[in-house]
Amino acid sequence: MPERIAEVTALLAEVLAPRAPLTVIVDGGDPGAAAAFASRLAAAFPAGSRAWNIDAVLGLSGPGAGGFDSALNVLEPATDQILVYLRGGPRNRFIAGDGERRAQVVIDHRDPDWPVIRHVHPSLADPDRWYLSESRAFFTARAANWDVTFGDDLPAYAKAVREAGVRPGDVALDVGCGTGRALPALAGAVGPAGRVIGLDFTPDMLAEARRAGRDAVAALIVADARRLPVADRTADVIFAAGLVNHLPDPVAGLTELARVTRPGGRLAIFHPVGRAALAARHGRTLRPDEPLSRARLIPLLAGAGWETTHHEDGDDRFLTLATRLP
Numbered sequence: 409m410p411e412r413i414a415e416v417t418a419l420l421a422e423v424l425a426p427r428a429p430l431t432v433i434v435d436g437g438d439p440g441a442a443a444a445f446a447s448r449l450a451a452a453f454p455a456g457s458r459a460w461n462i463d464a465v466l467g468l469s470g471p472g473a474g475g476f477d478s479a480l481n482v483l484e485p486a487t488d489q490i491l492v493y494l495r496g497g498p499r500n501r502f503i504a505g506d507g508e509r510r511a512q513v514v515i516d517h518r519d520p521d522w523p524v525i526r527h528v529h530p531s532l533a534d535p536d537r538w539y540l541s542e543s544r545a546f547f548t549a550r551a552a553n554w555d556v557t558f559g560d561d562l563p564a565y566a567k568a569v570r571e572a573g574v575r576p577g578d579v580a581l582d583v584g585c586g587t588g589r590a591l592p593a594l595a596g597a598v599g600p601a602g603r604v605i606g607l608d609f610t611p612d613m614l615a616e617a618r619r620a621g622r623d624a625v626a627a628l629i630v631a632d633a634r635r636l637p638v639a640d641r642t643a644d645v646i647f648a649a650g651l652v653n654h655l656p657d658p659v660a661g662l663t664e665l666a667r668v669t670r671p672g673g674r675l676a677i678f679h680p681v682g683r684a685a686l687a688a689r690h691g692r693t694l695r696p697d698e699p700l701s702r703a704r705l706i707p708l709l710a711g712a713g714w715e716t717t718h719h720e721d722g723d724d725r726f727l728t729l730a731t732r733l734p
């Protein structure tokens with residue numbers, strides 16, 4: 409079994425086994441994928457609970473692209489019934505509805521040999537247990553091709569940096585900087601008197617940034633946005649592209665960004681494609697209550713110490729600007 413499948417099933421078994429007796433229902437993915445994943449998950453349960461759980465784990469693979477509904481649109485989650493949804497396969501087209509909506513566990517399964525946990529309901533496990541290792545696994549697999557896939561976006565980053573009002577002499581942090589696509593524009597805007605720091609918790613992303621020579625314009629630091637190794641009130645401006653939607657607790661993350669920003673400092677939350685296109689890229693549909701929706705984001709920012717000054721949620725880009733409250 410590929411090591412990644414073993415890691416994911418071991419982690420889930422560790423989280424779920426103490427909750428037995430329970431039924432785990434796996435659905436989604438390519439035809440047959442749910443049954444295969446369910447049997448691997450059953451095998452990962454510790455010996456003591458294994459006999460019981462092998463019977464309990466079901467794989468409902470369904471007929472795929474026809475008009476059939478996902479089992480997860482019908483079943484209700486309960487404390488003794490865990491719904492696991494595999495993103496990917498024919499249901500990615502959402503002909504049959506968004507099966508992951510009710511699932512307590514969501515796994516990116518577009519590459520069946522590289523499954524990655526994307527959501528575990530907080531009642532099952534604290535994000536600290538899975539978020540860092542799984543998010544890194546997600547982005548590590550994408551690091552080498554990141555710039556090849558998204559390289560054309562660089563002018564859009566430069567425009568967003570201009571609109572964020574970055575000034576000569578500023579200290580600018582690019583949090584979740586990835587391969588550093590915003591770093592040259594940030595460095596140009598702060599000029600020789602300023603300073604740019606790129607922070608990301610996926611070392612392979614920063615390695616690609618170095619390979620692209622972006623360490624010449626910015627310091628690169630491996631760090632978790634939820635616990636930045638940066639003193640209070642250091643930054644004049646924070647650039648966060650494609651970060652906030654990945655944070656398990658957006659208000660805590662935005663509060664941490666506020667901590668390291670001086671009063672009056674600015675935050676730019678950016679993505680070079682619209683939210684719906686981004687969700688589709690991740691194999692899911694957009695929910696009305698997503699953290700980046702206007703209705704949620706502006707109160708979230710206010711609760712974290714930011715005043716929103718601009719909110720643009722278009723089809724082809726997302727840009728919210730906010731100012732750190734005193």
Ligand SMILES: C[S@@+](CC[C@H](N)C(=O)[O-])C[C@H]1O[C@@H](n2cnc3c(N)ncnc32)[C@H](O)[C@@H]1O
Binds near residue numbers: 585587588609631633
């Ligand atoms: C969608 S990518 C965007 C990368 C880059 N900002 C860009 O626009 O090309 C998200 C990046 O955020 C990083 N990331 C996600 N959660 C993070 C966290 N809690 N702390 C630090 N980096 C994080 C990932 O490793 C990844 O490189």
